[in-house]
Amino acid sequence: MSKSQFGVIGLGVMGKSLSLNIAEKGFKLSVYNRSEGEEANVVKDFLNQNTAFNNISGHTSIDSFIASLETPRKILMMIKAGSVVDAVIKQLEPYLNADDILIDGGNSHYLDTKNRYEALQKKGIHFIGCGISGGEEGARKGPSMMPGGNIHSYSLVAPILEKISARDKNNKACCCFIANNGAGHFVKMIHNGVEYSEMQLLAELYAIMSLTMSNEDISKVFSNWNKGDLSSYLLEITANILTKKEGNTYIVDTILDKAGNKGTGSWSSKTALEIGIPTTMMTSAVFARYLSSFKEKRVQLSQHFTKENRTPDIPNIKDLENAYRFARIINHQQGFDVINEAAKAYNWTINLSELARIWTNGCIIRSELMQQVSELFKNQTNLFDNIDIINQLKSLEPYIEEVIKSAISNRVPLDTFWSSYNYWVSMTSAKLPANIIQAQRDYFGAHTYQKIDAPLSQFFHTNW
Ligand SMILES: NC(=O)C1=CN([C@@H]2O[C@H](COP(=O)(O)OP(=O)(O)OC[C@H]3O[C@@H](n4cnc5c(N)ncnc54)[C@H](OP(=O)(O)O)[C@@H]3O)[C@@H](O)[C@H]2O)C=CC1
């Protein structure tokens, strides 16, 4: 019997969908899932539910899984990130030979990927840390794929990865080699950071609009926006979420307002803090999720505030639309800025235009704006180097100001909209009050300061 061209380890949400996608594209595939305890029937159930595919073989032992694969082996791990990945690599290692290719498609931390890449490289095993985005549906129909490692190992699996990934508007695969070692997982991490802000902006719009509007009406506005330059996957699904009912009840009205997270947003923020890039929006979106988790405390404290019996004064739809347009540009600039700086720090050559291109379809942050960003990055690496973007943000400024004023008057927290505004105003201010910070630092700690009227190489100290 001929051997399989590809193997997938892990038949969870993503692993199952990717396996079906790979099989559908005609590749002979082997799948493996652990089979202890509750997991006893995972592989059997998967095969039984997908009898239409006769090119998938299922395995519950590593021995038979490995023996079923042609060499060099090409294996995708689609498993829980963290120590599980190390444990599975440890299980696989005795069976792997030089030139075999192991891909980690989960949301692993890029520094873990770097370490795994270097450890496996010593044995001649190719390791590819591949960010994959698109959720369950994207994985089944075509995700956006962000492989990192080295270009040689990528070239060995490119025919499969590029075949199963989404297509951009020119029918090109939404998959390309990102850069060395952990770069693929790095950009996926920042993708998720941008995703956090995009989600939070929509949640904040919902917060302010629902003061006077029904779910149905908010959904109509979002659907309308989704027909033009604001269109995005997240806007589309949020419009759908708002109208979904169970019986007579809107499901969204019954969902507890405590947001979860699996870590990639906070990793993005920590990384940005470490390399000194102000990703204020994704960071405030992470904190907004954390704040939401204090539900019991919030309920207790809210008792000190009675709702005023007056009609809320909410901004008009045009203000909201333009504030949203403004904040999304800032969010994308911040996300790509941290990627650009990290690329310098880690010596990665990342083509930002190409990265934005593979995010135009398949992934969670796919959007019309991403398409425009991909075009803009053909000529520059910073959106603020484009005069049309500056003029657009300038013209949008009054709208976000109206939205913020209204949020204050209605006591609605708009963490991420505020962040975008503050960032923009700071970034476009020639003078900030950091002279006071420098004086304070020098006062209490003799940290010294530079002067506006002296060469920047000179540092001064005052005996305050
Ligand atoms: N869901 C999503 O939208 C996306 C998820 N990802 C990432 O992809 C990866 C998989 O996610 P997803 O499919 O959603 O997760 P699931 O929880 O659905 O599946 C997790 C998989 O990991 C396996 N696993 C868990 N613990 C162990 C262990 N100790 N030893 C061996 N195998 C183990 C599970 O096996 P078992 O069934 O036996 O428990 C299962 O196959 C994660 O890193 C996730 O962050 C990336 C993009 C999108």
Ligand SMILES: O=C(CO)[C@H](O)[C@H](O)COP(=O)(O)O
């Ligand atoms: O990677 C993803 C989408 O791109 C996953 O869905 C991820 O789990 C989302 O992150 P979180 O659970 O922290 O919201």
